[in-house]
Amino acid sequence: MNAELKIGADICGCDSSRHHDTPVSALSARRGARGAGRGRSGAVTRARARRRAALPSCPRAESEARPRTMAEPKRFKRAEVAAKNSKEDAVFIIHNRVYDVKSFLDEHPGGHEVLQGVVGTDASEDFDDIGHSLDAKDLMKKYEIGELVEEEKTAEKKRPIWNNVSEVKEAHSGGVLSSWKLPLVLGIVATVLYTYLFG
């Protein structure tokens, strides 16, 4: 072990110098003094447990214990999706993303037949033609299982606006030109002009 390794590294396996700021050499010296004539079990184990409890939580150990939330999306080839074309294995592609709709077939407001008609295929066009609502586009996330491999993606003209539904909703909720503000501003300007010209 590195001579500069800090206290606690032997406890939690972390060699972060920011977290463990007492050199191990110092620990060993103290251990040598205190540990003389004492076996490694019993008192030593309890002392180690006390030290471990006293340590601030270790950032590295914590981050390693934490589940990864931003996992890489699973990549599919079009041929793989094409094979998933039954009621039991119902998968399709919409705008380069892959959806498993097996559990959604019977819940789809447009009926299961229409979805069964496109499983295994790229259903982007069919999907867009319907003019699905923002809520429907939000719901899709629940069934997304991955995306196409990079080399099989189609070039999207521009990022589909519904790819980020919350952004869209936000954009529609404010702004100077939102539906009720524009007529109000125009009204005020007209009143001021009228007063100025004819008042």
Ligand code: HEM
């Ligand atoms: C995971 C993918 C999908 C989801 C989450 C979804 C969800 C929905 C929802 C919530 C509606 C109700 C209307 C609305 O809110 O827009 C709907 C209607 C409909 N969907 Fe889908 N849909 C999906 C894929 C598709 C696909 C691929 C097609 C076509 C092949 C399709 C065809 C239809 C049709 C025909 C309607 C009925 C429209 C109407 O009655 O006016 N859907 N869908």
